[in-house]
Amino acid sequence: MKKSLALLVLLLSVSFYGQKKIYYTEDFKELRSTEGATYYSTYEDTKEGTTRTTYFIDGTKRNYDEFSNLKKRIKDGNSITWFKNGNKEKELIYKKGKIDGVSNLYYENSQIKRSENYKNGEFIDGKCFNENGTEITFFPYYVQPEFPGGIKEFYKYVAKNFKSPNTSKGIMKIEFVVETDGTLKDIKMVQWINHGMSTEALRVLNNSPLWIPGKIDGKDARVKYGIPITIN
Incomplete structure (x- = not known):
């Protein structure tokens, strides 16, 4: 029953x-x-x-x-x-x-x-x-946003501008939205090393040059993007 x-x-x-x-x-x-x-x-x-x-x-x-x-x-x-x-x-x-x-x-x-x-x-x-x-x-229906010159140029920009606040090492993963005007918004850490490293990574991305916006069906569109940053 x-x-x-x-x-x-x-x-x-x-x-x-x-x-x-x-x-x-x-x-x-x-x-x-x-x-x-x-x-x-x-x-x-x-x-x-x-x-x-x-x-x-x-x-x-x-x-x-x-x-x-x-x-x-x-x-x-x-x-x-x-x-x-x-x-x-x-x-x-x-x-x-x-x-x-x-x-x-x-x-x-x-x-x-x-x-x-x-x-x-x-x-x-x-x-x-x-x-x-x-x-x-x-x-193509979907085109990802891109840093001017490509991903290698992005990492050159990070290497030149990132000022390590401590000696920690590891990988940080960051997500953000590339707006139709190329600015980065809604930047957030999804994997971090420590507070100091995260703060510096966010500073560098907030000061990033304008990106080339992504496209959906031939039109500029807001596109979510994720990227890792390795600290050796």
Whole structure:
């Protein structure tokens, strides 16, 4: 009897979770209620894992994703995004968290914008089109931000300007956002040696020359970036 009751409670919990709505701001910060919400998501457990469907607050579908492990955010299956007008914006297929197969992006008028082939997360080839359907010169969807002259020049800049406050050695890992104007914002240490070293590393990055901003679909974009700094 106790086992049956426990199973019933578990099934009810799974069912409740699947029906529960999670509300989010425009930047996808979770909210406790509909106040200030731009989107909400619902979840459903399947044999393969979990599906998540996200809607605009008015109930219009925004995106659908299949996960083999939701907790670890491992996508496995279809991932579809829609424009507010209901037309598809993006179609991708994931295998064990990596894009695999043909992915398509569209204009709001439903005309295909780009079609790309991937294998185990690696880009193979692709085509780009204008809004009239005419093929144009291909350009990558995602371009990482870059320090002027490349990563070697960045480390030269660090070596020249970093003033060690003590004799400690090790590796620091730093994350930051490269803004569209090339400035660095939201700089934070994710691995440090000690307070003195961290303070000096942050000073050097705060005084960094402007970076070349990253691009998403051909347009300058805010891009999160991570980098290690080794102190020998």
